[in-house]
Amino acid sequence: MSVRELVVLGTASQVPTRHRNHNGYLLRWDGEGILFDPGEGTQRQMLRAGVAAHDLNRICVTHFHGDHSLGLAGVIQRINLDKVPHQITAHYPRSGQRFFDRLRYATAYRETVGITEAPVDADGPLARAGGYTLEARKLSHPVESYGYRLVEPDGRRMLPERLAAHGVRGPDVGRIQREGSLGAVALEDVSEVRRGQRFAFVMDTRLCEGVYALAEGCDLLVIESTFLDEDEQLAVEHGHLTAGQAARVARESGVRHLVLTHFSQRYTDPDEFERQARAAGYEGELTVAHDLLRVPVPKRR
Numbered sequence: 519m520s521v522r523e524l525v526v527l528g529t530a531s532q533v534p535t536r537h538r539n540h541n542g543y544l545l546r547w548d549g550e551g552i553l554f555d556p557g558e559g560t561q562r563q564m565l566r567a568g569v570a571a572h573d574l575n576r577i578c579v580t581h582f583h584g585d586h587s588l589g590l591a592g593v594i595q596r597i598n599l600d601k602v603p604h605q606i607t608a609h610y611p612r613s614g615q616r617f618f619d620r621l622r623y624a625t626a627y628r629e630t631v632g633i634t635e636a637p638v639d640a641d642g643p644l645a646r647a648g649g650y651t652l653e654a655r656k657l658s659h660p661v662e663s664y665g666y667r668l669v670e671p672d673g674r675r676m677l678p679e680r681l682a683a684h685g686v687r688g689p690d691v692g693r694i695q696r697e698g699s700l701g702a703v704a705l706e707d708v709s710e711v712r713r714g715q716r717f718a719f720v721m722d723t724r725l726c727e728g729v730y731a732l733a734e735g736c737d738l739l740v741i742e743s744t745f746l747d748e749d750e751q752l753a754v755e756h757g758h759l760t761a762g763q764a765a766r767v768a769r770e771s772g773v774r775h776l777v778l779t780h781f782s783q784r785y786t787d788p789d790e791f792e793r794q795a796r797a798a799g800y801e802g803e804l805t806v807a808h809d810l811l812r813v814p815v816p817k818r819r
Contacts (some may be wrong), residue, residue: 520549521546522546522547522548523546523812523814523815524543524544524546524716524740524777524811524812524815525567525670526546526552526777526779526807526808526810527539527541527543527556527563527691527810528541528542528543528557528560528563528727528809529541529554529779529807529808529809530781530783531744531781532760532782532785534558535663536641536784537808538781538783538809539557539558539563539761539809540557540558540559540560540584540585540586540588541556541560541585541721541759542554542555542556542557542559542563542587543555543719543740543779544564544573544574544597544716545668545719546565546736547650547668550647551573551575551576552574552575552576552578552628552652552678553576553578553593554577554578554579554580555579555580555739556579556586556593557584557585557587557588557589558585558588558589560589560593560669561589561591561592563809564596567810569623570601570613571596571597571599571600571602572771574593574597574606575606575607576606576607576608576645577590577593577606577633578609578610578652578818579608579609579611579618579659580657580662580664580665580722581611581664581721582610582661582719585720586681587610587817588656588741589615590622591622591624591625594622595625596723597674597705598629598630598708600647601631601809602631604636604652605632606631607633607636608620608636609644609645609652609666610674611637611663612637612638612639613639613662614662614790615637618635619777621707623706628796638654638664640656641654641656644705649666650671652666652667652668653667653669654666654667655667655731655814656728657720657721657722657724657726657728657729658723658724658725658726658728658757659723660756660757663721663723665718665719665728665732666719667718667719668716668717669682669714669716670714670716671714672713673711673712673714674693674705674709674710674711674712675709675711676708677709681708681808684707684708686703687703688701694739704748709711712818713818713819714737714803715737715815715816715818716735716737716738717737717739717740717742718732718733718736718738718739718740719732719737720732720739720740720741720742720753721742721780722758723757723758723759724753724754724758725759725763725767729759730770730771733771733773735772735817736772736774737774737775737815738773738774738775738777738813739768739771739773740777740779740807741759741761741768741778742758742759742780743760743764743778743780743781743791743795744758744765744781744782745760745761745782746757746760746761746785747760747761747762747763747794758780759777760794761790761792761798761807762794762798764795765794765796765798765800766800767806768795768800768802769798769800769802773806774802774803774811775802775804775809775816776780776800776802776803776804776805778791778792778795778804778806778807788806789806791806792804803816808818
């Protein structure tokens, strides 16, 4: 059975707290696992969440601030210790190549798994797998940062009443799906477009064109909301978003499920992030993330 869910490993910004680990997020997408922004302590959080090195197929780093990347060393060494048998690809800003190299070889270990390095230096597609296309968009932060977007190709949904009306039944249903027509009956006559699902991961950034491009039409949007709205000037100065800004992006982009995360340690009431997001007019499903939370990707419409 296919599983599409987000496993939240850590939700703190800059420094961990007693209740929040540094960043770390695993997206399970059918048979693949994509690890986003492994901050310090990610390897231990994976253990607590029941995530194994064998579950990883890609690692995506938005930028090279420590709370988003210091866990790379441990995760990569664990991949090698466990001798993961399949290819693992790492995406990260090309401008941070020296940081990736240092983290990959931070200490001595036996390298048994070849990590495929695929650095990012422009907007656009990064990879096309069987069930999705992975894209990147540049964000606005003091160091170069990219957000990631996963798009499933559109498919078609068969309509039983139209199949019956055209006398298409049994093995002929599969035949018309494969071949596009059956005699005078076209696939379009007995089906409708089934929109592919969309997921986006937006970390440290000010409001910019890239944020909206990533969020557009997402079923699940994971987005930083480091600050509350009363500290918007701090957010602008340090290259971050507020809860209200993140929610307005989601509202204007037609996001179905909004996940707020990456919270400053200055705040002690997580419910205030939800209150401000609702005050900004977002009416969809809303989650204020906490460590070890699991968030399913919404079912197709």
